[in-house]
Amino acid sequence: MAERYRPEERSDIRALGGLAERLAKRHLVTAERFDEAGDAIRRTRLATERTYLAWWRTGLTCLAVGFGAGRLVPDLSKGATWPFEAIGVSFALVGVAFIAYGYFRQKQVEEALVRGDYAPLDDRATLVFASLGVLLGLATLVLLLVHPT
Numbered sequence: 001m002a003e004r005y006r007p008e009e010r011s012d013i014r015a016l017g018g019l020a021e022r023l024a025k026r027h028l029v030t031a032e033r034f035d036e037a038g039d040a041i042r043r044t045r046l047a048t049e050r051t052y053l054a055w056w057r058t059g060l061t062c063l064a065v066g067f068g069a070g071r072l073v074p075d076l077s078k079g080a081t082w083p084f085e086a087i088g089v090s091f092a093l094v095g096v097a098f099i100a101y102g103y104f105r106q107k108q109v110e111e112a113l114v115r116g117d118y119a120p121l122d123d124r125a126t127l128v129f130a131s132l133g134v135l136l137g138l139a140t141l142v143l144l145l146v147h148p149t
Contacts, residue, residue, distance in 0.1 A: 045110075048110065055099065055105065056102055059096065059102065065088075070092070079147060090139070091136060094132050094136065
C-alpha cells in the first residue's frame with residue numbers, strides 16, 4: 001500500500017520536485033515508483049505519434065487539393081484542362097511524398113529514442129518540401145491569373 005503524503009516525513013518526494021510531489025499528494029504514484037526519465041520518453045513517443053499524424057494530415061490535404069485541382073476545377077472552367085490536371089497530379093505526388101516521408105521520419109525518430117539519441121530533421125527533406133510548396137504555389141497563382149474562367 002502506498003504511503004500517505006506527509007511533507008514533513010517525506011523528504012524523498014520533496015527532493016523530486018514539481019510533478020512527482022503533486023502526484024504523490026493526490027496518491028496517484030509513490031515517490032519510489034515515479035520515473036522522470038521514463039515519463040520523458042513516454043511523452044516524447046506520444047509527441048512522435050502526433051507528428052507522424054501531422055505528416056499524414058498534410059499528405060491527405062495535398063491529395064484532396066490534387067483531386068480538386070485535377071478533377072473538379074477543370075469541369076468548372078473553360079479552356080484547356082491539362083494545366084489543372086498537371087497541378088492536381090503534382091499536388092497528389094507531393095501528398096504521397098509527405099505520407100511516405102512521415103513514415104520514414106517516424107521510424108528514424110523511434111530508432112534514435114531506442115539508442116537514447118536525437119534524430120534531427122534532414123535539411124534536404126525540408127528544402128525539397130519547401131521548394132515543392134513554393135513551386136506548386138507559384139504554378140497555382142500563374143494558372144489562376146492566366147487561365148480563362
